[in-house]
Amino acid sequence: MRKCLRCNSEMIENIEIRTNEAIGISVGEKGIFKGSLGKLNASVCPECGYTETYLANTKKLEKLIK
Numbered sequence: 001m002r003k004c005l006r007c008n009s010e011m012i013e014n015i016e017i018r019t020n021e022a023i024g025i026s027v028g029e030k031g032i033f034k035g036s037l038g039k040l041n042a043s044v045c046p047e048c049g050y051t052e053t054y055l056a057n058t059k060k061l062e063k064l065i066k
């Protein structure tokens with residue numbers, strides 16, 4: 001369960017991020033992590049609307065750090 005960093009309310013998780021083309025956003029880091037680290041999901045606070053993003057699956061990241 002994620003709590004809002006702003007108002008400490010319980011957030012709604014695992015919201016799919018869509019662009020205008022209905023394709024999710026992915027993240028990659030230059031240098032050490034080449035290529036995509038995976039899809040981003042979001043959680044939103046129903047009280048204040050604060051929205052945060054996070055990697056949908058951290059397994060690839062965990063492997064790369066080891």
Ligand SMILES: [Zn+2]
Nearest residue numbers: 004007045048
């Ligand atoms: Zn909030």
